[in-house]
Amino acid sequence: MGGVKLADIFQDSMVLQRDKPVYIWGECETGMELTVRLGKQEVSCTAEGENFCAKLPPMPAARGLELSVSAKRGDILTGSGKDAPLILHDISIGDVYLASGQSNMEYFLRYEAHFDELRREPENPDIHMYNVPRIAYEGQERKLCDSGYWFTKGSKAWRSFSAIGYVFAKYIQEVTGVPVGIIGCNWGGTPAAAWISEEYLEKSPLNVFEQEYELAMQGKSKLEIEKESKEGWDFEDSYRQQMDWRAMMYGLTLEEQEEWIKEHGQDPVIPMGPYHHRRPSGLYHTMVSRIAPYTVKGVLWYQGESDDIHGDIYDRTFEALVDCWRDAWRDSELPFFTVQLAPFGKWMECNGELYPIVRESQQKAAKNIPGVYMTSIMDLGMYEDIHPKEKSEIARRLALLAMEHLYYLPVLGECPEMWEMVCRGSRLTIVFRNVGDGLALDGCRLKALEVWQNGEAVSITDMSLQKDKLVLECANLADGEVLVEFAWSGYCEVNLYNSMGLPAKPFRGRV
Numbered sequence: 001m002g003g004v005k006l007a008d009i010f011q012d013s014m015v016l017q018r019d020k021p022v023y024i025w026g027e028c029e030t031g032m033e034l035t036v037r038l039g040k041q042e043v044s045c046t047a048e049g050e051n052f053c054a055k056l057p058p059m060p061a062a063r064g065l066e067l068s069v070s071a072k073r074g075d076i077l078t079g080s081g082k083d084a085p086l087i088l089h090d091i092s093i094g095d096v097y098l099a100s101g102q103s104n105m106e107y108f109l110r111y112e113a114h115f116d117e118l119r120r121e122p123e124n125p126d127i128h129m130y131n132v133p134r135i136a137y138e139g140q141e142r143k144l145c146d147s148g149y150w151f152t153k154g155s156k157a158w159r160s161f162s163a164i165g166y167v168f169a170k171y172i173q174e175v176t177g178v179p180v181g182i183i184g185c186n187w188g189g190t191p192a193a194a195w196i197s198e199e200y201l202e203k204s205p206l207n208v209f210e211q212e213y214e215l216a217m218q219g220k221s222k223l224e225i226e227k228e229s230k231e232g233w234d235f236e237d238s239y240r241q242q243m244d245w246r247a248m249m250y251g252l253t254l255e256e257q258e259e260w261i262k263e264h265g266q267d268p269v270i271p272m273g274p275y276h277h278r279r280p281s282g283l284y285h286t287m288v289s290r291i292a293p294y295t296v297k298g299v300l301w302y303q304g305e306s307d308d309i310h311g312d313i314y315d316r317t318f319e320a321l322v323d324c325w326r327d328a329w330r331d332s333e334l335p336f337f338t339v340q341l342a343p344f345g346k347w348m349e350c351n352g353e354l355y356p357i358v359r360e361s362q363q364k365a366a367k368n369i370p371g372v373y374m375t376s377i378m379d380l381g382m383y384e385d386i387h388p389k390e391k392s393e394i395a396r397r398l399a400l401l402a403m404e405h406l407y408y409l410p411v412l413g414e415c416p417e418m419w420e421m422v423c424r425g426s427r428l429t430i431v432f433r434n435v436g437d438g439l440a441l442d443g444c445r446l447k448a449l450e451v452w453q454n455g456e457a458v459s460i461t462d463m464s465l466q467k468d469k470l471v472l473e474c475a476n477l478a479d480g481e482v483l484v485e486f487a488w489s490g491y492c493e494v495n496l497y498n499s500m501g502l503p504a505k506p507f508r509g510r511v
Helices: 115-120 156-160 163-176 208-217 222-236 239-250 254-263 282-286 305-328 355-368 391-405
Strands: 004-006 015-017 022-028 033-038 041-046 051-056 062-073 086-101 127-131 180-186 298-302 336-339 372-375 417-424 427-433 449-453 460-466 469-474 483-486 507-510
Touching (some): 022 033, 163 180, 163 391, 239 254, 305 355, 336 391, 355 372, 372 391, 449 469
Parallel strands (some): 127 180
Antiparallel strands (some): 022 051, 033 041, 033 062, 427 469
């Protein structure tokens, strides 16, 4: 329609959120009066400057609707030719989720461990997907054939959609029976600060991200940064790099990774600066702000690998992101379902040594921020790969959290969590909550648990499970404080579960 343009995410075959106010926005001529119709609902609004935003009332689930936007200039209602109402077709109303984070959320379906099984399943027309184009800076032009439009499983874009996002949608659609929309808004290698608006990062300790950004650019002129950035992006978007990186995502041995690093040691790189997708607040402006406040039911968040150097403040960083996004979405109770970092030893030129601190901060955030829920995947890690391939299982665990906390179904979505420890003589009892019908061990020996006293390892001679209790008999336990560490290392293998097959969360405590 002449003079009116909806935000890019509003297209045919989209899914809008049920039972919540729905925002429809875009650009138009200054002062236009607009009318938005969806099914039996109709609202009007007046543009503020060259932008408008209409607020539709909450609606129940539905399929096959039309969305129309008509405008009036002064006393003249537009209605024909270039000024005909803008109409979108095949609109569904159901539940919409945002799948966000870095590479483990971005991780394409074609790399997933069970892709062949997923590929053979019949298409579910009630699951619709949308990828936000990965744009690093304003004005960047990239050929992104899998982004910027709504699609279903039959599209070629399906293979490069978030594996976690799609499988999560499968679980939710099966449970609710309503259409489900998943919006992929993710980018590999990005720190949380890249997704947060500047004003939420101004105060200490979060101002460290801007300080590091300024320091990284010292010694280079704007022209140098621009030139190197263009060369770096040309290489990143090249066919050769895309194919090489695809092999990396499927998984390489440590020896193959070392060879890969040697072969690519002289590749062009994008310098930190205004063209880099990792810069503080960059992706908030080029990706997040383009879809907010598109009404959603919740956010799936899997990120933190790129924040290991600041793991001690990750809970503060994530709290800033939650506040920022809740403000952007105009939803003070917007729920977040997060994934704790998986175990890994070494991948490319990084390792998991600092991950225990990040995981601790992630647990702290889930405990202290209302409406934030976290699942653990401490049993799914891979020593030689930072990308666990069992994304379907991760999606199941996130879906269980949503079923418990959003749909109020009688399921257990929370992982076992240490509640208290008691030491009497040679017996150490660890009590857990969120055990369901009881704790269970996969195998005959408990892994990833260490007991220390006076700097010396304590020998565990016997172990038993009593529903919500792990009871340990210790051989060389003396009087004095005891330190217990569970899954407290970069890489480990957790094999302690509750009755829903969810692994115990890491902990470190003294008694």
